[in-house]
Amino acid sequence: MPRLWDVPVHDSTRVRDARVAAEGAAALAGLDERRTAAAALVATELATNLLKHAGGGQVLVDVVAPPVARAGSGHPSLVQITAIDHGPGMADVCAAQRDGFSTARSLGAGLGTCRRVADDFDLHSAAGRGTVALARIGPAAPRRDGPDPAPADHPGGPERPAPVRAGGVNVPFAGAAYSGDAWTWVRSGDRLTLMLADGLGHGPEAARASSAAVQTVRRAAHLGPAELLGKLDEALRATRGAAVALAQLDLRTGLLRFAGIGNIGARLREGDGWRALLSRPGIVGLHRPTTLTEHEAPWTADRLLILHSDGLPSRWTPPSGPVLPTADPAVTAAVTLRDTSSAAHPVRDDTTVAVLTPTPPDRP
Template structure:
């Protein structure tokens, strides 16, 4: 985070985001307090801390997420750190306990000696009692998307379309990074949005046509069907997919090529979606060989799982995106 001015910068961005997305004053205030608590927590306790802020809209449900990431020292006693009044820095110690109360969804992962990940999510839609109205579409979806060092926009992008018991997910990675790469990724996602309902092969072909005249992009599309428990995947370029559970680890294979430049006849891969399995897509800003070496990570919120993959396996020299999908808890 650097210094306290960076916390104020994130707070101003959060305020503008909540205003633009139509959050009420109560939720906007909770979000601002959580930014302060998590940001100051990084300044006081953490090494190489980062605070990520993002908005998502899935099935007409809008949420703003805060993700705190750091490289140490981690929390030796997590439950103690979540108690009000606990502090190792001579402060009031209200931070993590307060954030857990303020947020609609809260999750935390910590590894002593390595660092911590903290997720706080705030929903715009409220029920009659003022509680969060979460989307009910059968899938839990989380993602992180960060630009390459020194860039202000990411050349990666992702989108999801929900149809009854099916989720279609696209990821696009514009060639290189910066504004021209972002332009290519946006063109691919716009083609996906305009042709919702097509199969993965069709979406890759449509992206290839839409990206002519751009620098091109790697594109991957997965159809995840909770009705048939099957996954269908097609891709061109270096979008990588994995299907992971405690018992299985299968790879979703993209063929060589670059949408907008050169793509061979698109092939689809079809495989089973086991119970409790995660579907994870990522761009090549993430190392191709990675593992969830702590089994407890599998049970976390999908956004925290995505952050874990970024935290442990980001190459650090390119845009990086991770999307995680699982069946929603009933």
């Protein structure tokens, strides 16, 4: 079961807790001493910024796969550090990421340092609603002592990156070490599958169910959504069961297929509007419906898919704004979480949001 850290930062003593969480995640990800120090630095800077500029917030630390899925089960593990607040927001997001910029009479090296040492860094801020800052830190790049690899279009060259990215945030209920929710993002040939599972209830047994779903999807990502749900039903019979939703994109046809069982929510943006993708009632591993329907939709450059567990309120408004279509998908997930919760209305269960977006043209 994957370990998670949800660190509330409301006074200076919790900055150390954020750093310790990053160091723990780095150990799970197998990072070396230098990259562990980078993760600790980023967590410290982001937590400190929460106190200086927003009056506090929360830092989420997780171990995740890269946002761009590649074929096969092998991929580096990245430490993902997300800082979320409901503060006043930033007047100039670009300026805030430059070294030397400060509104708190400090050195102004925080966000610029984070961007420099992280493998991925993104920031979203809205006036009066708060800020989300996200960084991923992975292993050091391997030394390249031999000849350059063959180009991507060469028969022996590396696989072309997919023109889509996925990311998510997972918040365990009441600050627990484990979440009953889990998500994964897998590629098999031209098929890319995003899955979100919500184990029945919460706690370690719910986490075992959702973790079993993750492992099954990674082994059987070549199957279509409906058939894969059948495999999941068999695999989860030894657990308490889970709600599961699967979204699969076929790169060859440009078709998105969706199927789900249970109360995982799904919203697909089509142009200026949003469409709900409905799952069938039931529990994977305990009570699977006899027939399953796959929803199909063309995937184009204006699409964006959000999957979420029932920790979000039943009625919520999808995020909007000119920046989010090109934002890191995990930032969009965190913004969704931020805008549907607050100190007065905290999440009421394990809560996970997973997002699928097109890769912006200027990204590799």
